[in-house]
Amino acid sequence: MLTKLPFRRSTTGDQHRAHDALDWAWLTDKAVGVLVFVGGISAIIFILSVFTFITRQGIGFITDTMEVGEFLTSPAWRPTSDENPTYGAFALIVGTASVTGLAVLLAVPFSLGAAIFIAEFAKGRVRETLKILIEFLAAIPSVVWGFIGLSIMNPLIIELFDVPVGLNLLNAGIILGLMSAPIMTSIAEDALKAVPDSYREAAEAMGATRWQITWKVVLPAGRKGLLAAILLGVGRGFGETMAVLMASGHSINIPDSPFDSVRALTASIAAELGETAVGSDHYQALFTLGILLFIVTFVINLTADLVVNGIKKR
């Protein structure tokens, strides 16, 4: 076999040794090594460059125009006013937080239930069908969800709850919940499946019922992955733009009931950035919102990691 390698030359013994490493296998090995390394660190490169980009675009506003107190506590977001532009992002922050919170509240019971059913109870064809359907649900584009919120949920909410307008926190929360549920479900299901079968067998040997196995053995063993699933759902909620823009009512408002319209950070950026002169105060303020979103997402992921590692040590 060795004689077939193209780099092999029939020369003296010493040279033979020196060239021994230069065959195709060696080259492939090195090339793949480099490729995998680049792939591995690319995430870091991407994150750093994205962060550098949004910071560079937004930093002028942070240092020159922004008053931190106003930005974080005032709801008056009037960036295009001629006389007195104000940049209060409080209502936007509350909007994003409340929509995401409601979405997670609605999605967690459904997706954990679905994950438990698929991983522990369903069998054969039912299980496969459900898995495929959930993947389908995850593949629906966000603008379609937004459209559902706008044209189906809006009149439905008006009708059911007798409220003046159906584009509100509840609408956006339900839509976002439906959007993040499939992601939560598939990750939670993977987490449950990762629990070794020997645990279940041991519990069964002790005479535990199916529900006792699930509740007392599988769920505690898979909690790390379940938490990751939920936090990823939260991340999805924070980042979602189009559906929230369409379903939330896009109204600067501090909500005091689920029937109030709200506006999300992401939706504000999406609605306003395209029409802003590059480099203007407004443009930089929108990038500052981007920095805020980035930091929040980062903190969520970091918390997830810390919590999960904490559980692991105990």
Place this chain on the structure above:
Amino acid sequence: MNTWKLGILGFLLVCACGRGQQAESGDQTGRAEGEKSSKRVVIQNKGSDTLVNVAQAWAEHYAKVDTSLAVAVTGGGSGTGISAMINGTVDLANASRKMKDKELAAAKKNGIEPVEHIVGYDALAVYLHKDNPLSEGTIAQLAAIYGEGGATEKWSQIGVTVPGCSSDEIVRVSRQNNSGTYAYFKKAVLGKGNEYKLGSRDMHGSKDVVDLVEKTPCAIGYSGLAYATDHIKTLCVKKDDAAPCVNPSITTASDNSYPIARPLFMYTSGQPKGHVKTYLDWILSDEGQCIIQKKGYAPVRAVKCD
């Protein structure tokens, strides 16, 4: 470790979604340019949502008049068109408001001298749900509904009971803060220096306003007259208590009797030359002006159309 990977994956997904949307729109314009530039001259025309339908119609008709010229029309709002003009990426910017001094200064800094051309007039209709019994209102009443510090929050304060609106709350439908319609309504109704009340539903297009008001009994909204349908009511507007009320129409917009009608602009970089000039001249000809009239806007002068 697994969570880290998942976290990074999730973050990248979020990024990818955001980027995907931007890339898509860029792609389309890019493709349009690429396809056509080999055969004929392409004029880039971008801006106001109010004007986008007309601009599209002009471009389509003009393709039959002069086959050597193609016009690529994009909407997005007056702000989009004007910032594209400032950045030098369009030949013609559509706007439903005048350029602000700040924007003119920004353009000059980039070596661009925007020149303004009035291409038509638009009556800004105030829309109500078709069950709303209110038929006329003054500018001051509208200002009390929309303006910061205005006291009107309930329909009963204007003296009407709206069927299907049991909460009695006035649902204000407005536009996103970069829209020309938003800026013009603010100037014409709220008055210079006044702000909108926070908490309005800010829609991302003229048509969205009409759609939402049509489905919401409690709502009031403003948008170009061209977006009116049979399923929605327009308010007859009075300049003040003494003045007669005027319904928004092409005629009342042209003769200036409707109080919230505005000119529609196209901006060119410097005095128009060559193809842009030919196109603009054609827009202002009887043929071009008949097209804008057919689309529900008022022409710059009285024209006879068939």
